[in-house]
Amino acid sequence: MQLPPGSAFRSVLASGNGRPFSKWTACSRALVNTGRFKARTVVPLQSSQWYSSHAHKTDVAIKNCRNIGIIAHIDAGKTTTTERMLHYAGFTRRIGDVDSGDTIMDYMKQERERGITITSAAITFGWKDHRINLIDTPGHVDFTIEVERSIRVLDGAVTILDAVAGVEAQTETVWQQAARQGVPRIAFVNKMDRAGAGFGRTVREMRTRLGCRPVVIQIPLMESPTGASGSGANDAEFSGVVDVLSMEILRWDADSKGAKVIRSPLDPSYPDQELYQEAVKARVAVVEQISALDEKIIDLFLTLEDHMAIETKDLRAAIRRLTLSSTIVPVLCGASFKNIGVQPLMDSVVDFLPSPDERPAAIARMPDGKMVEIGSGGPKERLCALAFKVIHDARRGPMVFVRIYAGQLNERAQLWNSTTHAKERANKLLQMYAMDVEEITHITKGNIGVVLGLKDTRTGDTLIDAHDSRKGLALSGIKVPSPVFFAAIEPMSTSDEKPVEEAIKALIREDPSLGMRIDEETGQTLLGGMGELHLEVAKERLVSDFKVNAEMGKMRISFKETMRGAGIVSEVPNWEYDREILGKRGRARVGISVERLEQFEDTGDNTSASASKVENGKESKDSNLASEEYEGNEIVISLAEQPTKSDEAGAQSAAEKAASTGTVILSGSTDLPIPAIRNAVKNGILSALSRGPLLGYAQTYLKVRLTDLHLYGGDSTPAAISSCVSAAVTEAIRLGGNSSTKENDSNSVLLEPIMDVRVEVAEKDVGTVIGDISGTRRGRVLSLDGSSHEASHEADDLGEFNIYAPPDPTYTGPGASPSSPKSSSTGIATMADRKSIRAQVPLSSMLGYDAALRALTGGTGKFAMEVIGYGEMDFDRQRELIREMRGG
Ligand SMILES: Nc1nc2c(ncn2[C@@H]2O[C@H](COP(=O)(O)OP(=O)(O)OP(=O)(O)O)[C@@H](O)[C@H]2O)c(=O)[nH]1
Numbered sequence: 001m002q003l004p005p006g007s008a009f010r011s012v013l014a015s016g017n018g019r020p021f022s023k024w025t026a027c028s029r030a031l032v033n034t035g036r037f038k039a040r041t042v043v044p045l046q047s048s049q050w051y052s053s054h055a056h057k058t059d060v061a062i063k064n065c066r067n068i069g070i071i072a073h074i075d076a077g078k079t080t081t082t083e084r085m086l087h088y089a090g091f092t093r094r095i096g097d098v099d100s101g102d103t104i105m106d107y108m109k110q111e112r113e114r115g116i117t118i119t120s121a122a123i124t125f126g127w128k129d130h131r132i133n134l135i136d137t138p139g140h141v142d143f144t145i146e147v148e149r150s151i152r153v154l155d156g157a158v159t160i161l162d163a164v165a166g167v168e169a170q171t172e173t174v175w176q177q178a179a180r181q182g183v184p185r186i187a188f189v190n191k192m193d194r195a196g197a198g199f200g201r202t203v204r205e206m207r208t209r210l211g212c213r214p215v216v217i218q219i220p221l222m223e224s225p226t227g228a229s230g231s232g233a234n235d236a237e238f239s240g241v242v243d244v245l246s247m248e249i250l251r252w253d254a255d256s257k258g259a260k261v262i263r264s265p266l267d268p269s270y271p272d273q274e275l276y277q278e279a280v281k282a283r284v285a286v287v288e289q290i291s292a293l294d295e296k297i298i299d300l301f302l303t304l305e306d307h308m309a310i311e312t313k314d315l316r317a318a319i320r321r322l323t324l325s326s327t328i329v330p331v332l333c334g335a336s337f338k339n340i341g342v343q344p345l346m347d348s349v350v351d352f353l354p355s356p357d358e359r360p361a362a363i364a365r366m367p368d369g370k371m372v373e374i375g376s377g378g379p380k381e382r383l384c385a386l387a388f389k390v391i392h393d394a395r396r397g398p399m400v401f402v403r404i405y406a407g408q409l410n411e412r413a414q415l416w417n418s419t420t421h422a423k424e425r426a427n428k429l430l431q432m433y434a435m436d437v438e439e440i441t442h443i444t445k446g447n448i449g450v451v452l453g454l455k456d457t458r459t460g461d462t463l464i465d466a467h468d469s470r471k472g473l474a475l476s477g478i479k480v481p482s483p484v485f486f487a488a489i490e491p492m493s494t495s496d497e498k499p500v501e502e503a504i505k506a507l508i509r510e511d512p513s514l515g516m517r518i519d520e521e522t523g524q525t526l527l528g529g530m531g532e533l534h535l536e537v538a539k540e541r542l543v544s545d546f547k548v549n550a551e552m553g554k555m556r557i558s559f560k561e562t563m564r565g566a567g568i569v570s571e572v573p574n575w576e577y578d579r580e581i582l583g584k585r586g587r588a589r590v591g592i593s594v595e596r597l598e599q600f601e602d603t604g605d606n607t608s609a610s611a612s613k614v615e616n617g618k619e620s621k622d623s624n625l626a627s628e629e630y631e632g633n634e635i636v637i638s639l640a641e642q643p644t645k646s647d648e649a650g651a652q653s654a655a656e657k658a659a660s661t662g663t664v665i666l667s668g669s670t671d672l673p674i675p676a677i678r679n680a681v682k683n684g685i686l687s688a689l690s691r692g693p694l695l696g697y698a699q700t701y702l703k704v705r706l707t708d709l710h711l712y713g714g715d716s717t718p719a720a721i722s723s724c725v726s727a728a729v730t731e732a733i734r735l736g737g738n739s740s741t742k743e744n745d746s747n748s749v750l751l752e753p754i755m756d757v758r759v760e761v762a763e764k765d766v767g768t769v770i771g772d773i774s775g776t777r778r779g780r781v782l783s784l785d786g787s788s789h790e791a792s793h794e795a796d797d798l799g800e801f802n803i804y805a806p807p808d809p810t811y812t813g814p815g816a817s818p819s820s821p822k823s824s825s826t827g828i829a830t831m832a833d834r835k836s837i838r839a840q841v842p843l844s845s846m847l848g849y850d851a852a853l854r855a856l857t858g859g860t861g862k863f864a865m866e867v868i869g870y871g872e873m874d875f876d877r878q879r880e881l882i883r884e885m886r887g888g
Pocket residue numbers: 020021022023024072073074075076077078079080081098099115116117139190191192193194334335336337338
């Protein structure tokens with residue numbers, strides 16, 4: 001399948017599971033919306049290490065900050081684990097229960113109703129003198145930008161896996177998102193109490209399906225409640241963990257709801273010798289795995305010559321080093337629901353995940369186009385913050401979640417939004433806790449907080465000090481994919497039109513992956529989104545949160561258009577525009593060239609491979625100051641004024657330089673400054689690209705270059721320049737296209753969204769599912785069982801890394817350790833003998849796939865998918881679609 005190079009984004013789209021993703025909720029928003037918002041009312045809860053340590057104060061040393069997120073598959077236990085974290089950190093008096101819907105995180109209406117996470121935010125709690133900012137990463141794939149934006153501000157991630165289900169399709173997807181952004185990860189294998197739990201199998205799957213180096217630092221403790229015969233007993237249950245670094249047994253006191261952790265040494269005299277021997281085996285494995293990767297440990301090992309003699313602190317320090325560099329992934333286990341294993345997980349967050357200053361410096365683009373590092377300039381560095389989330393609050397206005405990359409943000413600071421070029425004022429600063437909201441005076445570097453009072457700041461914008469001269473400084477923001485679905489939003493009456501439009505704008509400010517445009521033919525307002533659920537929720541929010549009267553029409557796929565034939569260049573060297581606009585003459589003359597960008601063959605390499613291709617492209621474009629990317633198009637406007645006549649030699653060399661760099665020397669006369677002209681040219685190009693000639697869809701994969709510009713003094717207003725450029729671009733596209741390959745009377749072609757699909761099915765269903773994908777659904781199967789995936793993962797060279805995975809006592813399905821002693825009658829084998837199919841399929845063929853897959857697999861199949869770009873539609877489908885859309 002051909003995917004042109006501009007397919008820069010990879011947005012997650014839809015889940016193949018009847019029930020969508022996570023419930024971990026934007027408690028901040030919920031608190032506000034439900035009147036639980038209590039500024040200045042932080043009530044210290046008793047026995048909290050957090051309050052006693054004062055780690056919640058805003059001035060916690062940066063080395064003691066952790067900005068982390070939990071990434072997981074649906075139902076893996078994210079909410080359950082988070083509730084325990086907050087409780088054990090002393091931030092909630094009681095543990096909320098997911099199943100009765102009374103968790104801290106479960107307030108937002110749509111989330112309660114649908115049981116999913118819609119928005120993401122951050123809450124702060126303390127653990128062992130550290131301040132942990134837990135940033136929500138919603139799992140539902142329709143809310144892709146939520147995931148991207150939270151991963152963008154994370155310094156580290158906890159991946160929760162379900163011990164019964166193992167690595168699932170969606171785990172892979174979110175894992176890859178974190179991997180693409182180089183976020184260090186630790187793993188927690190949850191639900192170890194369930195029959196069919198397979199810790200060892202899950203660890204092996206991490207190696208084969210996630211392509212990482214899992215290092216097991218805990219093994220499950222299985223004990224008989226009757227105290228019968230240790231871990232080998234038939235009635236053995238999950239009762240704790242063995243810390244193989246410290247060689248200790250950890251049990252949780254049920255009376256204190258797991259708040260008390262009881263540690264006891266595991267030494268050669270321990271009665272359950274089977275457990276002791278397994279723990280020794282695990283520790284030996286850790287030492288061997290780490291010494292192959294870390295010089296300090298190999299040196300220690302060569303000196304001590306004993307795997308058991310290397311001290312815990314040395315091992316932990318090495319694991320930290322290797323986790324920070326994303327070389328290994330430490331693996332822990334537990335059962336959050338049974339209050340087992342959460343505190344060591346919190347310790348691991350502190351011990352193994354990076355502080356903000358241990359992460360590579362953030363990169364920002366200076367107004368002159370140069371890329372610079374932000375945050376490495378010491379304490380005096382000026383403020384630079386990224387707005388990573390906007391929540392609309394009816395009473396207080398927008399709440400903007402920011403992460404500070406440099407300097408400090410003070411209450412009442414005058415700010416400059418260098419993305420929208422607008423002045424802003426930080427009226428109030430807030431810190432969000434589990435149950436409370438605290439008003440604070442400042443937010444320091446590396447930290448996360450909420451700003452009130454910002455009027456025009458949107459998700460992804462960069463904020464700097466109002467007096468900073470770097471006015472256009474932009475942190476590499478969150479890439480916003482263009483919507484792949486749209487639906488008409490119909491106000492109920494004319495008096496509802498304005499409120500509906502305003503409400504949609506507010507929604508888009510919160511969630512830039514929504515889009516709005518007006519259909520020129522019907523005059524309808526079209527709302528675009530990343531999935532059917534995404535649009536449905538947006539519509540519901542319009543009605544319930546914004547109280548507007550509107551209905552939503554049928555959802556449709558958002559196609560794109562482009563010039564037919566890769567590499568084709570179409571030029572309009574002299575496009576003259578001379579028209580009256582509102583009684584005033586408008587004139588300009590431009591030269592434009594439009595090139596259809598090269599296509600590349602997506603080999604089905606893992607996402608990171610394709611993403612890196614695009615990233616490389618972006619880097620090279622970034623170094624060309626005149627070039628910008630818009631929705632897969634490249635726009636090149638390099639403009640220079642005419643050199644003055646008095647400097648003939650200078651004029652000549654400037655002209656030569658301009659010719660060699662492709663810079664256009666402005667001719668004619670004008671009073672407009674170059675930036676204003678450039679802006680007018682850009683607007684003209686964007687206007688032409690926003691509607692294609694076939695069905696009016698946005699155009700993509702085009703490189704549009706300004707090749708000439710002549711202005712006629714006062715007649716060449718910005719509006720005249722834009723209109724002239726727009727008409728020239730449209731003409732170039734009309735003339736372009738490869739006539740030798742065109743199958744109809746147009747030089748343009750329709751493009752459709754192409755999905756990267758991961759399907760998990762039982763082995764017996766593989767043939768049927770593959771047949772369906774490659775037949776009816778017009779898809780291309782890339783791999784079976786993640787083989788190509790593994791080869792191209794971030795950890796390309798996993799070398800001779802030997803996996804250690806303990807036996808799985810309650811599991812005997814395929815993939816179980818040979819020594820697994822017991823069998824399971826839970827039907828889990830069907831889950832475990834599953835195969836993973838990876839394919840590329842047009843989105844239009846994936847509509848309703850959830851039900852179809854269930855029917856094909858007797859309800860056991862699962863899938864996840866993300867958009868990887870747009871592919872050319874075949875001629876018959878294009879003709880059919882055009883006929884349908886144009887009404888015959
Ligand atoms: N047996 C068992 N069940 C658990 C455990 N942890 C979570 N659960 C259950 O698993 C289900 C999902 O847990 P959640 O905490 O809601 O998982 P989540 O990842 O937040 O789920 P979504 O928000 O739906 O994506 C609930 O019914 C929990 O009670 C565990 O350790 N053991």
